[in-house]
Amino acid sequence: MLFDEREETLREVCALGNTKAVQHFIHGGVKINSQNKMNGWTALHWASHRGQEDIVRLLLSNGADPTIKTNKGQTALDLCSDRYPNILTMLESQQVERTSIGPEPSLPIVPAYMKEPDLEKSWLMPDEFSENKIDKVIRQETAKDMLKNEGDKKSTASPTSQTSKKEVLVYLKTRSDDSILGSVFLKNETMTTIIEQLKDVK
Incomplete structure (x- = not known):
């Protein structure tokens, strides 16, 4: 099975909230429900977890499956914080229920990728990275x-090149x-x- 490296970048730009880049990848035929091999997270898991409301809406309207579970058994709804009521409403309207596993535990530190997000991938189109x-x-x-x-x-004359x-x-x-x-x-x-x-x- 061939690996499309754009799938990982799609998940990353979904987490960062780059709507233009997400649209670019969707129209480019990137598998919207592809999962990371290490943790099983999809683009929808990341967008829900990071509170990217517009991205969640865009993904759902383009066929993102809210029932897909991570390797721990979590759905996008499980990973969505109560701080994002609009996302919770969107996911619940897809007939998805929370599992017994629940959300990710909160970290005692702020990860570097959140403290210093990749600004290029936050704002630019993929061919501008x-x-x-x-x-x-x-x-x-x-x-x-x-x-x-x-x-x-093809040139016959060959003076010393400038x-x-x-x-x-x-x-x-x-x-x-x-x-x-x-x-x-x-x-x-x-x-x-x-x-x-x-x-x-x-």
């Missing part, structure tokens, strides 16, 4: 290099002026080589 941006840039630059090489082979410089800006976390670390000038190198060099910098 950093990891996809890098892959996209590499693919585009590789395609340009291949076209250029094909053009060079040196071209590329400036690559390096940021700490987000692409903003206050988190810029600096820039690097690179000559006549493919984007793949540049990315590899940046990854190797300690």
Whole structure:
């Protein structure tokens, strides 16, 4: 059975409340009821647990199954706190009842993913996430290099090629002026080589 890595990202953006990204994944054919292998949570479990009312509504209207249970035997209703009465009403209207297992116990600390949520995945569309941006840039630059090489082979005149410089800006976390670390000038190198060099910098 093939694994669709978008399923895990769907669950993550549901927990974060990114409606645009959830719609993107649903329209892209991602299995809405897929479960995490470790805990059995679905997108609906996460949205209910984190109080994402709009996401719960969106998931239910697109075929999310509220009767699916986690590996502990909990439904989305079990994982929903009483602080979210509108979500409780929506789930109860689906003829789902609480199980004897109940909600997750409250943690003595605030997990890092809640204290510092991934802002890109909270607001952006999936093709704008950093990891996809890098892959996209590499693919585009590789395609340009291949076209250029094909053009060079067909060209009969071969004077010394001009040196071209590329400036690559390096940021700490987000692409903003206050988190810029600096820039690097690179000559006549493919984007793949540049990315590899940046990854190797300690």
